[in-house]
């Protein structure tokens with residue numbers, strides 16, 4: 822166990838008391854747990870898009886995708902595969918979505934990182950109707966690519982294209 826400072830321990834305890842998913846991970850709130858990974862836990866969503874809709878969460882509290890350490894993300898993705906395969910083989914949906922919401926504008930309502938695994942059926946009532954934009958010109962699109970690539974080069978020194 823890595824020793825943590827008092828303030829880190831206190832912050833972690835605050836998450837456990839105020840965060841519904843930390844409560845589930847700590848065993849202090851009820852959930853239909855279906856799978857446990859090394860640093861991830863899967864349980865049923867209490868308000869499913871369709872029955873069998875599951876959430877795969879990090880055991881530790883991270884607010885969104887970009888906060889996840891690589892090893893935790895890797896374990897979560899492994900658990901996602903286990904859980905999605907089990908849902909397909911048991912519930913037999915026509916299809917399934919895996920998705921993650923980051924920030925209120927994107928529909929995040931619990932600020933503890935989680936992926937959704939949602940069974941889907943034709944005509945099941947879930948509608949995502951994006952108003953797709955069109956770049957004004959190839960130059961405008963190139964400008965967006967350029968500023969994003971610029972941050973990749975800054976943030977990820979191993980991210981050079983081979």
Ligand SMILES: [Zn+2]
Pocket residue numbers: 836837840841842843844881882883932933
């Ligand atoms: Zn939490």
